[in-house]
Amino acid sequence: MMRACSWGPQFCEDGSTVFRLWAPAESTLALEIDGRRIAMKRQDDGWFAVRLENQPVGALYGFVLSDGRRVPDPASRFQPLGVDGPSLLCGPDCFAWRQADWCGRPWEEAVFYELHVGTFTRDGTYDAAIEHLPRLAEMGFTAIELMPIAQFPGRWGWGYDGVLQFAPHNAYGTPDDLKRLVDAAHQCGLMVFLDVVYNHFGPEGNFLAHYAPGFFHSEDPTPWGSRIAFDEPAVRSYFIGNVLHWLQEYRFDGLRLDAVDQIVDAGTPHILQEISDTVDATFTDRQVHLVVENPSNGGDLLVADETGHRLFAGDWNDEFHHAMHVAVTGEAEGHYAPYKDRPWKQVKQALAKGYLNQGKTTVGSALPNSACLPPTAFVHFLQNHDQVGNRALGDRLHTSLEPKVHRLLTEILFLSPQIPLVFMGDEHLSDRPFRFFADYSGDLAADIHRNRFKEAENFGGYPAGAGPEDIVDPNGWATFTKSKLDWANLDVPEQRDWRAFITRLIETRRRFVVPLLANARGCAGAIVSETDAELFVDWRLNGGLLQLRANTSEEPRTFGADLGDLVYASGPDGKRDVIAAWSTLLFVRPSGIFAHEAGS
CATH class of the missing domain: 2.60.40.10 (Immunoglobulins)
Known part of the structure; x- marks a missing residue:
């Protein structure tokens, strides 16, 4: 257009x-x-x-x-x-890119590390983040994802209330500082993704409504503010231009579009399709990937057309997280209530089929069964910024689990064919909480503080001995600073051992799982055991059969024969057909056996 x-x-x-x-x-x-x-x-x-x-x-x-x-x-x-x-007024781009020949990485290689620039380091800047990139790359991470950086009000915040979509947040550094971060990541072999918010503008600092009220459909608001009028050509131009701005000017490898279920467009083509088509036509010399967070589970954004092209590479699958969280914590209120019935069964279904609940279409095409989508169409995580930061105390999952349980969940995350994502600090068992924080004052600050109680109830309620009085003011400076990672204790044995464990898992994934994922097709997953504690799932992929056997109980389990080569075991292999309590085995059967089976 x-x-x-x-x-x-x-x-x-x-x-x-x-x-x-x-x-x-x-x-x-x-x-x-x-x-x-x-x-x-x-x-x-x-x-x-x-x-x-x-x-x-x-x-x-x-x-x-x-x-x-x-x-x-x-x-x-x-x-x-x-x-x-x-x-x-910033001049034409004259940044001296040292990695100008960087062409990206294939989607199936993605192992995400989500970070918030302001709390990733003590200084909270783009430049300060560079120091830690080699360590992440050495562990095997292949992509960092920045929480939103579009200019938002105040000095600190999560960034989902941005109002100037083309400007990197000034508290983190200059535009050239951001380019240095991207360039340094590419030098380490890391892709860099940016979280963008195209469903609303923040409540303060947005002047568009004064001189361009047609930018919004104020009569049909989102949960966070006026809905954006994508049917207006000038508005479409703004956001298409913004997509190209981040991908061209800053050489990001991809974007993650926040809450696209709140992006409503009566125009043709739908703005989400136009974004995808524009990116696909523009970037023919390097790999660029678009990701969505789509709570409505609209698989139409992920299904491949007759050429194999998908509008979006993947969707954040909250349902995997929610079922897993209920299974190991017993928290079953708020967002977790629908998952309280046999949560381990639902975990297996998410691994095998993707979405647990079929949603609604977004771009108007037919809605596919999520089982028909390749497993790489889903991004899985044990927690992300939402599921930590919206908790009453901002506490991390590992602080409330037995180590053996946390290890098993982490094995499942990395050894399954879905795209894994880790929230910053979890790779070294950070004991720092991550809370919701913002820099507002007056009535708006008070409203934000009150909303914290509702969010806490949605994300696990209050831990034993805690109550509403323990929810700190999100607008306080200390709320922000206490959420910063502490990098001083990385040599503590527990943290060192955990990093080695993560490194081993990612290396196993790189060697044995990723080679099976190129051009992965749908209808790949199959649940092998209906017993809840036996998380046994197979995936028939282009390169072979991937067989995950995880025991989520206190007793050893048998899992039978007919398995491929053992490529990972939590501990000593033991008996071939027995898996120990709270442990994981991964098998791979090469595709040649499939060919033999097909001809028999």
């Missing part, structure tokens, strides 16, 4: 600069830059524009509305003074 106007400053070959803003509700508009105020000319469809004969890179600028209000550029590339301040 061709667009007449683009958002943000445009640098022309003749040395001039064009500033544009879509402000259909305004009768007049002016550009304010370098202390000058320059009238802008109204064009078609509510756009205003002005051309400067030079390129005043490094200047602060903004727009002056007809009522005298000053607003930043909604497509600002950097906000040195925050959401209420002027925008910085």
Whole structure:
């Protein structure tokens, strides 16, 4: 789809600069830059524009509305003074990429490490994060995923309330600092994904509604704010441009789109399909992957077309997490209530089939049975930022489990064919909580604090001896700083041994699981035992048969014969047909045996 106007400053070959803003509700508009105020000319469809004969890179600028209000550029590339301040005119990209030939990695190799820039290190900056990338790569992680960094209000926050989608959050560093982080990750062989929020804007610092009310469908809000009007061409242009901005300007390897069930679009094609089609057509020289979080379980976003292309590579499968969490913690309220009936059975179903509950379509095509989707269409995790940070105390899963149980869950996560994701700190058994935090004041801060009680009830309730009074103010500075990882104790034997354990699991996955996953097809998984404690699942994949045998009980279990080569065992192998309590075995049968079976 061709667009007449683009958002943000445009640098022309003749040395001039064009500033544009879509402000259909305004009768007049002016550009304010370098202390000058320059009238802008109204064009078609509510756009205003002005051309400067030079390129005043490094200047602060903004727009002056007809009522005298000053607003930043909604497509600002950097906000040195925050959401209420002027925008910085960043010049054409001249960053000296050291890994300019980086072409990405195949999706099936992805082993995700989700991190929040502000709490990943003590300094909380892009530059500070670079130090820890080699360690993650040495452990075998192949991708880091940054929680949202689009400019949001205040100095600290999770980032899901961003309002200036093109500007990296100023508290984390400059745009070039972010590029250095991506470049350093690529040097380590790590892909870099960015979490983007295209379903709403945050409640503070969003001025679009003043001069472009048509940007939103305010009569049909999402749970977090006004719904975005993707049926408006200028709005579509904004978000398509934003996708390309992050992938081209910063060379991210992929994006994770937050809560796409709240993205409603009456246009054709659906905005999600247009995003996917645009990325597919634009990036033909390197691998770029798009991921969704789709609570509605719309498999239409994941199904392959006749050419094998999928709109999105994978979806965060909360149902795997929820069933697993209930099985090992007994917490069965709030979001976990639907999983209290035979949770281990549901874990097996999620491993074998994907979604436990078929959802609704998103882009309007037919809804496939999730079992018909390849296992690589699902991203699995034992916890992510939501499931830690929304808990009453922000406590991590391993702090409430017996070590043998936690080890088993971790084995299941890495040795299954789904794409694994680990939340920052869990790779070294961090004892630091991760809480929800934001930097608001007044009534909005009070509302956010009150909402914490509801979220706590949804994510496990209150631990023994704790109550609502133990939920700290999310707007407090200490809430933020106490969520920062502590990297000082990595040589403690327990942490060192755990990192070695994770390294072994990822290496086993790399050697024996990943080779089976290229072009994986659907209908691959089969539950072998109906006994809840016997988490026995087979997957018929292009390269062979993957056979997981995990015992989630206190007693040894028999699992029979007809198995491939043993490639992983929790402990000593023991008897060939017996698996010890709380232990895991993984077998691989090469595809040649399939060919023999087919001809017999």
